[in-house]
Amino acid sequence: MISGAEALMRCFKEEKVDTIFGYPGGFIIPAFDALYSYQDVFKFILTRHEQGAIHAAQGYARVSGKPGLVMVTSGPAATNIVTGAADAMMDSTPLVIITGQSTVAQLGTDSFQETDVIGITQPVTKWSYQVRRAEDLPWAVARAFYIAREGRPGPVVLDISKDAQVQMLDFHYEPCRFIRSYQPYPQPDTSAMREAAALINAAERPLAVVGQGVQLGHAIQELYAFLEKADIPAASTLMGLSIMDENYPLNMGMVGMHGNVAPNRQTNACDVLIAIGMRFSDRVTGNIQSYAPQAKIIHLDIDPSEINKNVKVDVAIVADVKTSLPALTALVNKAKHQDWIASFAPYRQQEYDEVISKDLHPQHTALSMAEVLKCLSDTSGEKATLVADVGQNQMISARYFSASPQRQFIASGGLGTMGFGFPAAIGAALGNPEAETYAVCGDGGIQMTIQELGTILQYQMPVKLIILNNSYLGMVRQWQELFWQERYSSTPMVNPDFVKIAQAYGIAAASVEKRENLQAAIQEMVAHQGPYLLEVKVEQHGLVYPMIPAGSPISHIILGKDKA
Amino acid sequence: MEKKLYTVTVYSENQVGLLNQVTIVFTRRQVNIESLTVSRSAIPGVHKFTITAETDEDTISKIVRQIERRIDILKAFYYTDDEIIFQEVALYKVSTETLLDNNEVEKMVRKYNARILEVTRDYSVIEQSGHTEEIEALYEELKPSGILQFVRSGRVAITKSIEEKVSAFLEEVEARRCGSEEML
Numbered sequence: 001m002i003s004g005a006e007a008l009m010r011c012f013k014e015e016k017v018d019t020i021f022g023y024p025g026g027f028i029i030p031a032f033d034a035l036y037s038y039q040d041v042f043k044f045i046l047t048r049h050e051q052g053a054i055h056a057a058q059g060y061a062r063v064s065g066k067p068g069l070v071m072v073t074s075g076p077a078a079t080n081i082v083t084g085a086a087d088a089m090m091d092s093t094p095l096v097i098i099t100g101q102s103t104v105a106q107l108g109t110d111s112f113q114e115t116d117v118i119g120i121t122q123p124v125t126k127w128s129y130q131v132r133r134a135e136d137l138p139w140a141v142a143r144a145f146y147i148a149r150e151g152r153p154g155p156v157v158l159d160i161s162k163d164a165q166v167q168m169l170d171f172h173y174e175p176c177r178f179i180r181s182y183q184p185y186p187q188p189d190t191s192a193m194r195e196a197a198a199l200i201n202a203a204e205r206p207l208a209v210v211g212q213g214v215q216l217g218h219a220i221q222e223l224y225a226f227l228e229k230a231d232i233p234a235a236s237t238l239m240g241l242s243i244m245d246e247n248y249p250l251n252m253g254m255v256g257m258h259g260n261v262a263p264n265r266q267t268n269a270c271d272v273l274i275a276i277g278m279r280f281s282d283r284v285t286g287n288i289q290s291y292a293p294q295a296k297i298i299h300l301d302i303d304p305s306e307i308n309k310n311v312k313v314d315v316a317i318v319a320d321v322k323t324s325l326p327a328l329t330a331l332v333n334k335a336k337h338q339d340w341i342a343s344f345a346p347y348r349q350q351e352y353d354e355v356i357s358k359d360l361h362p363q364h365t366a367l368s369m370a371e372v373l374k375c376l377s378d379t380s381g382e383k384a385t386l387v388a389d390v391g392q393n394q395m396i397s398a399r400y401f402s403a404s405p406q407r408q409f410i411a412s413g414g415l416g417t418m419g420f421g422f423p424a425a426i427g428a429a430l431g432n433p434e435a436e437t438y439a440v441c442g443d444g445g446i447q448m449t450i451q452e453l454g455t456i457l458q459y460q461m462p463v464k465l466i467i468l469n470n471s472y473l474g475m476v477r478q479w480q481e482l483f484w485q486e487r488y489s490s491t492p493m494v495n496p497d498f499v500k501i502a503q504a505y506g507i508a509a510a511s512v513e514k515r516e517n518l519q520a521a522i523q524e525m526v527a528h529q530g531p532y533l534l535e536v537k538v539e540q541h542g543l544v545y546p547m548i549p550a551g552s553p554i555s556h557i558i559l560g561k562d563k564a
Numbered sequence: 565m566e567k568k569l570y571t572v573t574v575y576s577e578n579q580v581g582l583l584n585q586v587t588i589v590f591t592r593r594q595v596n597i598e599s600l601t602v603s604r605s606a607i608p609g610v611h612k613f614t615i616t617a618e619t620d621e622d623t624i625s626k627i628v629r630q631i632e633r634r635i636d637i638l639k640a641f642y643y644t645d646d647e648i649i650f651q652e653v654a655l656y657k658v659s660t661e662t663l664l665d666n667n668e669v670e671k672m673v674r675k676y677n678a679r680i681l682e683v684t685r686d687y688s689v690i691e692q693s694g695h696t697e698e699i700e701a702l703y704e705e706l707k708p709s710g711i712l713q714f715v716r717s718g719r720v721a722i723t724k725s726i727e728e729k730v731s732a733f734l735e736e737v738e739a740r741r742c743g744s745e746e747m748l
Binding site for chain 1: 576577580581584585588592625626629630632633635636637638734737740741
């Protein structure tokens with residue numbers, strides 16, 4: 001017989017866990033006590049806040065493909081992980097979140113640090129379950145890992161009462177391979193497949209829009225084979241940026257609110273739109289009525305509830321793209337769409353002339369955010385992870401960091417969680433230690449989770465933090481400038497000396513403001529062994545273009561202020 | 565889109581907290597649940613929710629898919645009234661004095677095929693099952709005589725298909741289970 005807490009550790013070992021993120025507290029002490037004997041087995045990362053722990057676990061999961069494991073206590077710790085759970089749910093990130101819970105006898109009595117974790121987390125998790133008896137632990141943990149990982153991934157909460165941690169049980173572990181009520185890998189419908197192939201074979205102007213599903217399904221080669229056989233130009237969503245190399249000939253760039261002009265314009269010119277592992281987020285579609293009204297739409301997705309949720313589609317293929325893409329490729333004819341592919345070029349040129357060249361070669365003395373990101377992109381290594389925070393820094397990173405499967409771009413896409421970037425980078429550095437890891441944050445977002453500098457200090461993690469400091473909450477300021485008559489309500493920020501903060505944590509740091517010093521500063525940061533903070537003071541009133549205003553048709557692209 | 569009353573049937577495993585998982589899907593889409601009944605189904609271990617809500621087909625179809633997405637839900641369906649056989653039950657409490665002094669009540673009981681469950685010195689309980697309209701009609705007729713208490717159940721409904729509609733799904737799933745065991 002072993003204790004529930006000991007059983008929990010053995011379950012983790014069975015699931016080949018190597019890293020745990022978390023924070024101890026009253027009702028999870030038994031589990032942390034068991035962890036004490038497993039220090040050689042698991043690397044435990046003590047963050048400085050539970051939100052930091054869950055974002056770190058997200059970063060870890062996003063680069064490694066394995067479920068991120070979080071272990072925190074009850075009550076306030078459990079409520080502190082809610083943001084990360086909601087974020088992981090939106091962005092399909094596999095997480096197993098262990099929360100401690102009061103004794104069973106105290107449940108529902110408003111006892112100290114007791115809260116209704118199941119009630120709070122059910123709406124923002126894939127599965128949420130309370131374990132009240134030690135004997136249920138192996139079953140529940142096996143199920144949790146299975147649910148988090150299989151099919152469309154997502155976060156799972158196991159709320160483990162103190163009783164279940166201290167009671168004794170006969171341990172026997174059986175990994176979960178089947179849940180009657182959950183079909184993670186639906187089989188594609190062959191007649192839908194034939195209909196899709198017929199549409200693609202008849203298409204003159206097909207366009208593929210590629211989302212994170214291709215990455216989650218490990219179907220990058222399958223995607224290339226499909227696109228190349230039928231000669232289909234492809235765009236990616238923000239979440240799908242790491243799938244196609246920037247220089248891949250069929251890659252037409254990013255769609256969406258701050259995406260590239262060419263794929264946004266051509267979405268409304270294509271005759272068949274093939275959506276692959278993406279969910280038609282409103283940031284991608286703009287006004288839904290005017291989204292590709294001329295096109296036949298084919299939707300490949302693993303989650304049946306995504307079909308017709310936002311955009312009505314003509315053909316739906318519900319399956320893992322790893323299965324459906326090769327099957328579809330076999331049915332489509334070899335084709336050539338030279339003229340159609342060439343038609344993207346003028347838009348690309350227009351964007352370069354009217355946006356990119358201005359971003360990269362500004363007329364004013366202040367640095368633009370784009371200059372910084374372009375320099376970082378050019379200076380960083382072949383294997384690199386860029387974790388962006390949320391806001392202008394995120395959009396500029398998406399636009400100017402050249403991403404690929406070896407150079408992953410990671411950001412909070414669906415939930416848009418400020419404060420995500422820095423802790424997620426800590427997890428990403430652990431999940432993919434071979435890659436250089438950069439966190440790109442604004443002066444606002446970094447201060448939401450800046451306490452994680454303590455985590456970097458404790459574990460000496462080689463995370464490079466770039467703060468794009470414009471002394472504003474820049475994205476909201478941008479909306480205020482463009483749509484709210486320049487009424488800058490609560491967006492100017494008085495900031496601390498970030499370099500001194502880093503120094504207090506013993507972290508190497510520098511600040512740069514002048515163009516002539518930028519490249520050397522970035523080179524020094526890249527070359528530095530160990531953690532580093534680089535503050536870049538950028539233009540205060542920088543704007544991210546192109547921009548499709550929220551709710552506008554995607555054809556309404558603003559390229560610059562004079563054109564607004 | 566045209567709004568009408570839809571009946572949703574949800575088949576689930578018997579797990580704690582499932583009701584919340586089902587109802588939050590309605591809440592998020594701002595659809596009011598008109599009635600809700602939970603019971604066992606004809607399949608051992610499988611529970612069945614019968615929910616009615618007034619909305620349009622686009623919304624109800626999305627709600628059903630999002631309910632089905634929850635891990636412990638086996639399957640969910642939605643129906644219009646012509647696709648199902650359904651019933652509700654209501655209890656009306658009236659004063660026994662009214663019942664004795666007024667032969668209208670007896671006529672009504674006969675007319676609506678209702679029955680009298682209990683008669684005490686002070687009150688009597690009438691039970692009526694049928695569609696909402698029939699229950700409401702009896703309510704309106706009894707009202708002048710004075711109704712002391714009233715309650716109506718949620719709708720229960722079965723489909724016009726022969727077996728539980730989830731049966732075919734469960735067979736498929738069993739085949740999958742065997743497949744997954746062979747792989748080991």
